[in-house]
Amino acid sequence: MSLDGTYDAGNIFAKILRGEMPAVRVYEDEHVLAFMDVFPQAKGHTLVIPKHSTARNFLEEAPEIVGPLMLGVQRVAKAVRAALKPDGLVITQFNGAPAGQTVYHLHFHIIPRWEGVPLGRHAEGMADMQELKGLAEQISAMIS
Structure with a gap:
């Protein structure tokens, strides 16, 4: 899919937000939901999504959503670091299929990395x- 298009309310993350699909939840507030990636690239791979958005990617998101979303990403990333003690963290977000995006609901990946441990596909x-x-x-126990 390209960078342009119509939001599909049937995407997996929209279904998770509506409670139609299960998710292993890590954190939730009025703005964001964080949950474990079921196809992780590393132990602790966590996803953070905005709760009140129909943006398919970061470029489409409204500024009033971006601020609270980024605070949620940072909060969860700090908790992943505290809980799992990785040597580093990848915090990434894809825009469009050529960039690697597969679910068209804005989301961020928090991927712990350890020296000498290869990143999974x-x-x-x-x-x-x-x-x-x-x-x-x-x-969750480390979220402050």
Whole structure:
């Protein structure tokens, strides 16, 4: 899909927000929802999405949504760092299919990285749900 288009209210993240699909939730406030990526590239791979948005990508998002969204991303990233003690963090966001975007609801990836541990390929394999729940509990406990 290109950078331009119409928001699809049937996308997986919209369904998660409406409670139609399950998610292993990490954090939620009035602006954002953070949950574990079920196709993680690394242990602790977490996604953060705006709750009140129909932006397909960052370029479409309204300025009044961006501020609270970025605060949520930072809050969750700090909790991932505190809980999992990675050597580094990748915080990324894709705009359009050529850039790697596969779900067309604005979202950020927080991916912990450890020295010498290769980054997995996205959608390479589905994570164990019990492991994701444990990681979500660890990260949630560190949110301040």
